[in-house]
Amino acid sequence: MTAAVQLAQNDPQPVAEANGRSKVIARDVNVYYGDKHALRNVDLDIPENAVTALIGPSGCGKTTFLRCINRMNDTIPTARVTGRLEIDGRDVHDPEIDVVQLRARVGMVFQKPNPFPKSIFENVAYGPRIHGLARNKSDMEEIVIGSLRRAGLYEEVKDRLGESGTALSGGQQQRLCIARAIAVSPDVILMDEPCSALDPIATAKIEELMDELRTNFTIVIVTHSMQQAARVSQRTAFFHLGILVEQGVTGEIFTAPKDQRTQDYITGRFG
Amino acid sequence: MVAEHTMKAFDADLQDLGRIVAEMGGIAEQQISDAIDALDRRDAMLAQQVIASDARIDTLQREIEEKVILTIARRQPMAVDLREIVGALRISNDLERIGDLAKNIAKRVLALDSEFKSQRVMRGVEHMAELVLAQIKDVLDSYTKRDAQKALSVWRSDEGVDAVNNSLFRELLTYMMEDPRNISICIHLLFCAKNIERMGDHATNIAETVYYMVEGRMLGDERPKGDKTSMTMVPFDA
Numbered sequence: 119m120t121a122a123v124q125l126a127q128n129d130p131q132p133v134a135e136a137n138g139r140s141k142v143i144a145r146d147v148n149v150y151y152g153d154k155h156a157l158r159n160v161d162l163d164i165p166e167n168a169v170t171a172l173i174g175p176s177g178c179g180k181t182t183f184l185r186c187i188n189r190m191n192d193t194i195p196t197a198r199v200t201g202r203l204e205i206d207g208r209d210v211h212d213p214e215i216d217v218v219q220l221r222a223r224v225g226m227v228f229q230k231p232n233p234f235p236k237s238i239f240e241n242v243a244y245g246p247r248i249h250g251l252a253r254n255k256s257d258m259e260e261i262v263i264g265s266l267r268r269a270g271l272y273e274e275v276k277d278r279l280g281e282s283g284t285a286l287s288g289g290q291q292q293r294l295c296i297a298r299a300i301a302v303s304p305d306v307i308l309m310d311e312p313c314s315a316l317d318p319i320a321t322a323k324i325e326e327l328m329d330e331l332r333t334n335f336t337i338v339i340v341t342h343s344m345q346q347a348a349r350v351s352q353r354t355a356f357f358h359l360g361i362l363v364e365q366g367v368t369g370e371i372f373t374a375p376k377d378q379r380t381q382d383y384i385t386g387r388f389g
Numbered sequence: 390m391v392a393e394h395t396m397k398a399f400d401a402d403l404q405d406l407g408r409i410v411a412e413m414g415g416i417a418e419q420q421i422s423d424a425i426d427a428l429d430r431r432d433a434m435l436a437q438q439v440i441a442s443d444a445r446i447d448t449l450q451r452e453i454e455e456k457v458i459l460t461i462a463r464r465q466p467m468a469v470d471l472r473e474i475v476g477a478l479r480i481s482n483d484l485e486r487i488g489d490l491a492k493n494i495a496k497r498v499l500a501l502d503s504e505f506k507s508q509r510v511m512r513g514v515e516h517m518a519e520l521v522l523a524q525i526k527d528v529l530d531s532y533t534k535r536d537a538q539k540a541l542s543v544w545r546s547d548e549g550v551d552a553v554n555n556s557l558f559r560e561l562l563t564y565m566m567e568d569p570r571n572i573s574i575c576i577h578l579l580f581c582a583k584n585i586e587r588m589g590d591h592a593t594n595i596a597e598t599v600y601y602m603v604e605g606r607m608l609g610d611e612r613p614k615g616d617k618t619s620m621t622m623v624p625f626d627a
Binding site: 344345348372373374375382384385387 | 392393394395396466467468469470471604606
């Protein structure tokens with residue numbers, strides 16, 4: 119190749135790294151469920167104020183990794199985690215870390231909306247109350263209404279805050295769960311297939327919400343929908359058979375992935 | 390070779406696009422060589438054929454456009470598939486333009502009534518056309534084989550065409566100055582040369598597309614360019 123020919127450098131500054139800071143840093147993370155080695159030597163940086171999507175076929179380890187971030191794997195007796203996983207420079211496995219506090223800082227939204235069988239208001243007020251975030255009733259109202267607003271739900275439920283959260287539609291319930299998660303002002307929000315039980319309109323609302331929330335939170339989402347990952351995330355990590363195969367700027371992963379396995383997965387060529 | 394899709398129909402869609410692009414390429418090549426033959430022999434019948442064959446290439450281009458839109462809507466292609474599909478769309482546009490340029494040469498054949506015939510000029514035009522045809526053949530080959538290196542070599546080989554175009558330009562200017570009766574034909578020939586030169590540019594566009602399809606990144610703007618006709622002047626007292 120002659121010097122005269124210069125190839126365009128495809129290196130746009132990713133939005134995700136606009137502030138250049140990694141919120142979560144994983145180094146050599148391994149997870150075992152009994153004898154099963156579920157996650158192998160994962161090194162991953164998750165940028166602050168961005169959405170990072172974890173993709174891969176079922177059983178690839180993406181949810182396992184997500185659950186490491188707020189130590190949800192502690193709840194599985196046979197699970198064993200090794201390696202370092204830091205949030206803001208502090209290892210989540212540090213014995214001095216209070217797991218309850220950790221989970222307040224790292225909120226989680228699950229596949230199936232799981233509001234408490236309580237009123238809409240109480241669903242959101244529960245977290246701030248147990249963490250003592252509200253000094254009085256008006257403080258609490260402010261937190262609840264603010265969280266419902268940020269979750270894009272307030273206008274729809276403002277006249278029936280006393281009604282049961284379980285009476286809402288699926289999409290509303292999921293936004294209620296998001297409001298509940300953000301009510302305790304977490305740093306990181308983990309979402310495990312948050313839209314898989316929702317119709318396209320409710321899905322679009324959640325995706326729009328994620329885009330708004332990322333200015334204040336760091337979001338990690340596990341999704342089976344490649345289109346969703348491409349739509350909502352700034353960075354994407356592809357897991358396969360417990361290995362982090364490839365990670366990078368979302369635009370590049372979905373147009374020109376470097377690894378053949380990533381290519382095969384996102385183009386629907388896995389046998 | 391890339392593995393098959395789990396959805397077999399997707400493979401069929403992609404194969405269809407490739408097949409239509411190949412057919413368009415074949416027609417475009419034929420159009421160019423026929424147009425040059427017609428010009429050389431002042432063969433109006435052949436020129437008419439070239440003009441008529443343009444309809445087929447236009448139809449195929451529309452077919453590609455429709456298929457591409459439908460495939461994007463239906464399959465939401467990613468990565469190499471997305472590049473393949475965008476590639477087919479872009480290449481079909483370039484081939485359609487190449488067909489138009491060949492048609493334009495054929496139309497000029499019908500307009501030529503002068504007896505002026507310079508062997509040197511005609512050889513120059515033919516030589517340019519040969520160079521461009523070789524480029525188009527190579528670039529279509531690089532498309533069929535998904536060969537980025539071959540595409541890159543086509544991309545770099547446009548300078549030869551530009552050089553012939555420059556010398557033809559000067560020569561035609563000289564003929565026009567020698568005898569004003571040559572002006573009409575010389576201008577037609579000048580446009581023919583320009584059309585061929587433009588075909589070469591489309592061949593390099595296709596080379597860029599093939600490179601992108603295979604490698605997933607764009608070529609830069611540093612392609613060697615040799616068209617100096619916009620700056621060429623022949624002094625009147627030459």
